Amino acid sequence: MSQQVNERIEELVTPILEELSLELVEVEFKKEGQNWFLRVYIDSETGVDLDDCTTVSEKLSETLDKHDPIEQAYYLEVSSPGAERPLKKKKDIVRAVGEYVHITTYAPIDGEKTFEGKLVSFEDDLLTIEMKIKTRTRSVEIAHDKVAKARLAIVF
Numbered sequence: 001m002s003q004q005v006n007e008r009i010e011e012l013v014t015p016i017l018e019e020l021s022l023e024l025v026e027v028e029f030k031k032e033g034q035n036w037f038l039r040v041y042i043d044s045e046t047g048v049d050l051d052d053c054t055t056v057s058e059k060l061s062e063t064l065d066k067h068d069p070i071e072q073a074y075y076l077e078v079s080s081p082g083a084e085r086p087l088k089k090k091k092d093i094v095r096a097v098g099e100y101v102h103i104t105t106y107a108p109i110d111g112e113k114t115f116e117g118k119l120v121s122f123e124d125d126l127l128t129i130e131m132k133i134k135t136r137t138r139s140v141e142i143a144h145d146k147v148a149k150a151r152l153a154i155v156f
Contacts, residue, residue: 005029005038008069013040016059022052025081026088029074036074041081045095053078087150093122102153103129105146115140116153 006027017024025041042048042056057078064076087093087101096119103115117131117140125144130137 002029005070009038009040009064012063012067012069013056013060016056016063017042020052020055022048022056025092026086029070036070036072037077038070038074039077039079041079041086043081043085048080053080083152083154085152087152090122090144093119093127093144093150096150096152097122100153100155101129102151103127103142103147104149105142106148107146109140109142109146113148115142 006029009027009029010024013024013027022042022044025043026039028037028039028041030037030039040056040060042052044052057076060078061076064070084102085092087096099119100117101119105113105115107113109115115129115131117129119127120130120139121128122144127142127144127147127150129140129142131140132138
């Protein structure tokens, strides 16, 4: 059910975001405790601020009231994806080249399923990550279709 809700919300929020020159990162509809939450994560190349989130929340709230795609009561939250932004689409990965990333794969590659390092390239559906292990640097190539999850990561 929540996948159908997510798809419907994407359809409803996309025109609002396009009008404001913002992009949709992710829609999440889930139950936490006794409450349902509809979370819409937005971003832009220059980032988003509280005013952007407020504007989208107000416009989306009006649209949701008009179309009423969700039967039960829920809380609407609109926010930025934060510093560890998920990389859902290929264009997100392209934009992340040069950044520090965290990648998990569906199946092990050289015995590992988790990779963290600098994304040095994304060409021909192949991600190249440069990882530092103690004093050595190692490059790993991961086919895009083998990526289970990808996100920006904070370097400590």
